Amino acid sequence: MLTVRAPATSANLGSGFDVFGAALGHPADVVRVERASETTISVTGAGAEYVPTDPAENTAGVVARELDAPAHIRIDKGVRPSSGLGSSASSAAGAAVALNELYDRGLSDEELVWLAAEGEAVVSGDAHADNVAPSILGGFTVVTDGGITKIDADLPVVVCLPDIVVSTRDARDVVPDSVKMDQLVETVGNASTLVAGMARDDPELVGRGLTDPVVTPARAELVDGYDAVTEAAREAGATGVTISGAGPGVLAVCRHRGQRRDVAAAMVGAFGDAGVDARAYQTELGDGATFCR
Numbered sequence: 675m676l677t678v679r680a681p682a683t684s685a686n687l688g689s690g691f692d693v694f695g696a697a698l699g700h701p702a703d704v705v706r707v708e709r710a711s712e713t714t715i716s717v718t719g720a721g722a723e724y725v726p727t728d729p730a731e732n733t734a735g736v737v738a739r740e741l742d743a744p745a746h747i748r749i750d751k752g753v754r755p756s757s758g759l760g761s762s763a764s765s766a767a768g769a770a771v772a773l774n775e776l777y778d779r780g781l782s783d784e785e786l787v788w789l790a791a792e793g794e795a796v797v798s799g800d801a802h803a804d805n806v807a808p809s810i811l812g813g814f815t816v817v818t819d820g821g822i823t824k825i826d827a828d829l830p831v832v833v834c835l836p837d838i839v840v841s842t843r844d845a846r847d848v849v850p851d852s853v854k855m856d857q858l859v860e861t862v863g864n865a866s867t868l869v870a871g872m873a874r875d876d877p878e879l880v881g882r883g884l885t886d887p888v889v890t891p892a893r894a895e896l897v898d899g900y901d902a903v904t905e906a907a908r909e910a911g912a913t914g915v916t917i918s919g920a921g922p923g924v925l926a927v928c929r930h931r932g933q934r935r936d937v938a939a940a941m942v943g944a945f946g947d948a949g950v951d952a953r954a955y956q957t958e959l960g961d962g963a964t965f966c967r
C-alpha cells in the first residue's frame with residue numbers, strides 16, 4: 675500500500691484565470707492506494723458525503739482508469755468539495771502520484787499533471803490543470819499549452835472558506851465570453867506584476883497582481899459578503915484579496931506570517947456580519963504531493 679498527501683490549492687490568483695495556481699501548506703487530502711483487479715473508492719473526512727464513490731465520477735477513479743492502474747483507493751478528505759481550494763484536484767493529484775509509483779509507470783511530474791487534469795474534466799467540464807499542477811509540483815505554477823513553469827515562492831496567505839457551496843461548473847458558466855482591450859491590458863499588467871512578485875517573494879507585488887477586471891467581478895455575485903470580506907482583509911493589512919479558484923473560498927496575501935491572525939479574524943468576522951459562517955486557514959505556499967510512511 676502507498677500513501678500520498680496532496681495539498682489543497684488556490685487557482686487563478688485573480689489575474690491568471692486557468693493559468694496560475696499555488697499549493698497551500700494545509701489543508702490536504704491523503705490518498706491510499708493498493709493494487710486490485712478492479713478500482714474501488716472509499717471516502718472519509720471533510721464533506722465525504724458529497725464525494726462520489728463511483729470510480730467513473732470520482733477524479734481519483736478517472737486517474738486510475740486513464741493510467742490503467744486499478745486499485746482500492748481510500749481518500750481522506752482534508753479539503754471540502756466545492757470550496758475553491760481544489761478539492762477534486764487534490765484527490766486527482768494524490769491518485770496520480772501514488773498510482774504512478776504503485777504500478778511503476780515512470781511518468782514525469784509534468785505528465786502526471788496532464789493525467790490528473792483528465793480527472794478534473796469529469797467535475798468541471800474542462801481539463802483545467804491550474805489546481806493539479808501546484809498540488810503535484812508545489813509552490814506557484816504557471817500552466818500553458820506550452821508547458822508548466824514553477825516558482826518556489828515564500829508567501830504567507832489566509833484562505834477563508836464560507837459555509838456556502840459554489841460548484842466550479844456553475845462558476846465557469848458566469849465567466850464572460852470576451853474581454854475588451856483595456857481589460858486585456860490591465861490583466862496582462864497585473865499577471866506580470868504577480869509573477870515578478872512570486873519570483874522575488876514580494877507580497878506587495880503579488881497582492882497588487884491579484885486584481886482582475888473580468889472573471890472575479892462576475893463571480894463575486896456568487897459569494898455572499900465578498901465585497902465586505904475583501905475590504906475587511908485589506909483593512910487588517912492584506913496586500914491583496916481575490917476569490918480562490920472558482921470560489922467560494924477567498925484568498926488574502928499577507929505581508930508577514932504574524933499578520934495572518936488579524937486578517938483571518940477580519941475575514942471570518944465580515945462573513946459573519948453578512949450572515950455566513952466561515953473558517954479560515956492561516957497558511958503559506960507549500961510543497962506538492964509527498965509520500966507518507
Ligand SMILES: Nc1ncnc2c1ncn2[C@@H]1O[C@H](COP(=O)(O)OP(=O)(O)O)[C@@H](O)[C@H]1O
Pocket residue numbers: 724725726731732733734749754755756757758759760761762763765766797798840841842843919920921
Ligand atoms: N475525489 C473528489 N474529491 C472532491 N470532490 C470530488 C471528487 N471526485 C468528484 N468530486 C466532485 O467534484 C465536485 C467538487 O469539485 P469542484 O466543484 O471543482 O470543487 P473544488 O473547488 O473544491 O475543487 C463535487 O461535485 C464532488 O462531488
Ligand SMILES: N[C@@H](CCOP(=O)(O)O)C(=O)O
Pocket residue numbers: 683685686691692693757758759760761802804805842845846918919920921
Ligand atoms: N481555473 C478554474 C479553477 C477552479 O478551481 P476550484 O478550486 O474552484 O476547483 C476556474 O476558475 O474555474
